[in-house]
Amino acid sequence: MKTQKSKIDKYIIALAGNPNVGKSTIFNSLTGMHQHTGNWQGKTVANATGTLKYKNLEFELVDIPGTYSIMSNSEEEEIARNFICFGNPDLTVVVLDATNIEKNLNLLLQILEITNDVVVCVNLLDEAKKKGIEIDSKRLEEILGIPIVGTIAQKKRTLAKLKEEIYNITKKKLEKKENIVKYDEEIEDYIKKIENILKKSYNNLNKKMLRWISLKILEGNKKIIKKISKEFEINLNQQEISDLIDKIREKEEKENQKLKEKMVENIVSKAEEISKEVCTYKNKEYYKKQRKIDKVLTSKKWGIPIMLIFLALIFWITIIGANYPSQVLFNLFGWFQEKILYGLNYINCPSWIVDLLVNGIYQTLTWVISVMLPPMAIFFPLFTFLEDLGYLPRIAFNMDGFFKKACCSGKQMITMCMGVTKWEIF
Numbered sequence: 001m002k003t004q005k006s007k008i009d010k011y012i013i014a015l016a017g018n019p020n021v022g023k024s025t026i027f028n029s030l031t032g033m034h035q036h037t038g039n040w041q042g043k044t045v046a047n048a049t050g051t052l053k054y055k056n057l058e059f060e061l062v063d064i065p066g067t068y069s070i071m072s073n074s075e076e077e078e079i080a081r082n083f084i085c086f087g088n089p090d091l092t093v094v095v096l097d098a099t100n101i102e103k104n105l106n107l108l109l110q111i112l113e114i115t116n117d118v119v120v121c122v123n124l125l126d127e128a129k130k131k132g133i134e135i136d137s138k139r140l141e142e143i144l145g146i147p148i149v150g151t152i153a154q155k156k157r158t159l160a161k162l163k164e165e166i167y168n169i170t171k172k173k174l175e176k177k178e179n180i181v182k183y184d185e186e187i188e189d190y191i192k193k194i195e196n197i198l199k200k201s202y203n204n205l206n207k208k209m210l211r212w213i214s215l216k217i218l219e220g221n222k223k224i225i226k227k228i229s230k231e232f233e234i235n236l237n238q239q240e241i242s243d244l245i246d247k248i249r250e251k252e253e254k255e256n257q258k259l260k261e262k263m264v265e266n267i268v269s270k271a272e273e274i275s276k277e278v279c280t281y282k283n284k285e286y287y288k289k290q291r292k293i294d295k296v297l298t299s300k301k302w303g304i305p306i307m308l309i310f311l312a313l314i315f316w317i318t319i320i321g322a323n324y325p326s327q328v329l330f331n332l333f334g335w336f337q338e339k340i341l342y343g344l345n346y347i348n349c350p351s352w353i354v355d356l357l358v359n360g361i362y363q364t365l366t367w368v369i370s371v372m373l374p375p376m377a378i379f380f381p382l383f384t385f386l387e388d389l390g391y392l393p394r395i396a397f398n399m400d401g402f403f404k405k406a407c408c409s410g411k412q413m414i415t416m417c418m419g420v421t422k423w424e425i426f
Helices: 023-031 075-086 103-113 125-130 137-144 156-171 185-201 207-219 222-232 240-253 259-278 288-297 303-321 323-346 351-388 390-405 412-425
Strands: 010-017 035-039 046-054 057-063 089-098 118-121 134-135 148-150 277-279
Touching: 010 023, 010 075, 010 103, 023 046, 023 057, 023 156, 035 277, 046 156, 046 207, 057 156, 075 222, 089 103, 089 156, 103 118, 103 259, 118 137, 125 134, 137 148, 137 259, 148 156, 185 207, 185 240, 185 259, 207 222, 207 240, 207 259, 259 277, 288 303, 288 390, 288 412, 303 323, 303 351, 303 390, 323 351, 351 390, 390 412
Parallel strands: 010 057, 010 089, 089 118, 118 148
Antiparallel strands: 035 046, 046 057, 134 277
């Protein structure tokens, strides 16, 4: 998972954020055409890497999968967490949605528990302005102790300051700040106890990493504990730690309250507290209309029927509507085929070459284009339109309960829709 640096003046920059915050648009604007995609070893979730050259430095940007958390409940979260923790990035740029700072701060606060080398990019400022939301960037910067940059991803000129901050921080590291999130007194006490145990054997770990490892031990996620042990070459199954964790779990059972839930509550509370301090709303009920729409689109009574109507309409437009451009392409390619045959016969080309080039390669290729291109050209823009409207996440929400019964996520409904379209085309 570690990224190797090929040059002394080349820096690795991780680009993190929630889904649909404009992270990929920022990535594309910064890297231009200098990018490629691929999968992490053993993973099916795609990532993209690209090169940004600024002043005398070269930066390799890694667009890690969009995620709401890095507590490893899904493959995307696991990949994001592993790269930030173990991928050895010089800097992490966290993209926030200016229209929903509170929800986005959840991910940022978790990342700040791992590293101080973070720049916050508050994106979609134009959308926030439309909704009457103002973000006090200076106050947010004071609270977090890290640089804050406001951007509108589609406007490249707004990314100039972001480039400058990336350049400045990679040349001169940020001062180490105190932890933003303070957990309940009981949890903080457990953290100190585990830190003290680890210090006895592993005094090479810095203070921030010791705290984060202690938090992961308390969470009890065996997968991340195993990963930490492997990456840092430390033994987290020491008898002293195991005895302490056993006592904590016994107490959890008696009180019927898991520590992980308490930790999440503390992070959410802190995000809410910060949001209230830095965000002002000209219209405090700006979200009322959105909530009313959500109640209908995600309700148990109307959510599924509306989804089926939308999808049926899209499939009908795609399949029926594609017949007309398909026929136009067939006629056009047929006309070219006649001209090609006429030309080949005119020069007395052997019949076997004519069959190979025209009836074989040309005809097969043009038939595939005529059949495949129109449905794809109709379906994907329609799906993109639904995504821009924010309806696709609601489809995923509606189907999540059903898909979980098959050990899947509601997000896979979107992939299935694409698969159905391809099947219909063939």
